[in-house]
Amino acid sequence: MVFEQSLEQIDPDTSQAIDSERNRQESTLGMIASENHVSNAVLEAQGSLLTNKYAEGYPGNRYYGGCEHVDTVERLAIERAKKLFGADHINVQPHSGTQANMGVYFSVLEPGDRILSLSLSHGGHLSHGHTVNFSGQLYNVEQYEVDPETGYIDYTELENQAREFDPDLIVSGSSAYPRTFQYDRLAEIANTVNAYHLADIAHITGLIAADVHPSPVGDADFVTGSTHKTIRAGRGGIIMCQQEHADDVDSAVFPGSQGGPLMHNIAGKAAGFAEALTDDFEAYANQTVANAKALAEVFTERGLSLVSDGTDKHLLLVDLRESHPEITGKEAESLLSEVGIVVNKNTVPGETRSPMVTSGIRIGTPALTTRGFKEPEMQTIAGLIVDVLDSEGSRNVQTEVAETVEQLCEEFPIYD
Known part of the structure; x- marks a missing residue:
């Protein structure tokens, strides 16, 4: 019977693609800041038969029968997240960080309301109001930028901008800002202009859970995040808020913007949150930051x-315009990919090239830290990256770097 056949038997093409992706992950150095490798336990939970179960609604109040066990799973995810973050109310149903933001927007904003958020080219995210995203299409968005000289957010300038724009919601959070946000200062600014404050911690969820990065819980009205980046749990999103907003947030997620929750993903979240409560995870989070600082030190010494x-967290943003003006972010990404180092092109403050070309690259440490890399290996990898950028496409350099990458991957396997 077809039902009893394996994936390889029923669909060898998809099976081969999955095997090839596993080989790619094992044989390359994954340095995309938003990616990580989950544990076998999370894989087991996320790939479980919970994918079969519809569970519209919330634990104890579902629209379907037979939800007693998935209720247990969702309650576990919520209880563990509360231990990690200390929030009054937590919703673990969003399918992604973007849908978590959607849940917040829908809970307190009307179409046409005003959002003040960090510009995409200065480190922000599409879901914070970019015109190609629903957030930029439904709401009136103005964006703040980093200081072009320092690369830091100027909070005095941000407050002046907020007073002039008079937003209904201020968003803090980023996909490529290497520094911490001053959440208490942002709360003051939001209060000054009578706006809500949403802190999007998508990239740093794990760092905050491990207390190695400041938390916005208590300063922000809403906190959203991804659950698969630095926290290494099931893929999806999370919303945290004060109790007074709980009903509105839950209604905005279901039935407002989603149908049935992905219960297998929520099981992956529960398993990942259990891991994040351990001492081992705290050590991992500290090492993730230490590894990023080790990269930064070598890059600076080598002229990037x-x-x-520098950085305060898990990522660095390299601006190539000064050190390698002839290389675009897209070209740098390709050159590094050829030797097995996987990064992504990224816009930089003052960007003049298109988002598909860019003048920079974003480099992260979560996945390599999961594999067991520490400062010495990161220093080696940083040197390899600069060697490739400096080589002007030299085949000899490419070959030598690729050989070193292969050795590192063999020394630090993921799942073998």
Whole structure:
């Protein structure tokens, strides 16, 4: 019977693609800041038969029968998240960080309301109001920028902009800002203009859970995040808020913007949150930041220009315009990919090239830290990256770097 056949038997093409992706992950150095490798436990939970179960609604109040066990799973995810973050209310149903933001927007804003958020080219995110995203199409958005000289957010300028624009919601959070946000200062600014404050911690969820990065819980009205980046849990999103907003947030997620929750993903979240409560995870989070700082040190010594001159967290943004003006972010991404180092092109403050070309690259440490890399290996990898950028496409350099990458991957396997 077809029902009893394996994936390889019923669909060898898809099976081969999955095997090839596993080989790619094992044989390359994944340095995309938003990616990570989950544990076997999370894979087991996320790939479980919970994918079979519809569970519209919330634990204890579902629209379907037979939800007693998925109720247990969702309650576990919520309880563990509360231990990690200390929030009054937590919703673990959003399918992604973007849909978590959607849940917040829908809970307190009307179409045409005003959002003040960080510009995409200065490190922000599409879901914070970019015109190609629903957030920029439904709401009136103005964006703040980093100081072009320092690469840091100027909070005095941000407050002046907020007073002039008079937003209904201020968004803090980023996909490529290497520094911490001053959440208490942002709360003051939001209060001054009578706006809500949403802190999007998509990239740093794990760092905050491990107390190695400041938390916005208590300063922000709403906190959203991804659950699969630095926290290494099931893929999806999360919303945290004060109790007074709980009903509105839950209604905005279901039935407002989603149907049935992905219960297998929520199981992956529960398993990942259990891991995040351990001492091992705290050590991982600390090492993730230490590894990023090790990269920054070598890059600076070798002449690369870093936005804000370094990092406070898990990522760095390299501006190539000064050190390698002839290389675009797209070309740098391709050159590094050829030797097995996977990064992504990224816009930089003052960007003049298109988002598909860019003048910078974003480099992250979560996945390599999961594999067991520490400062010595990161220093080696940083040197390899600069060697490739400096080589002007030299085949000899490419070959030598690729050989070193292969050795590192063999020394630090993921799942073997």
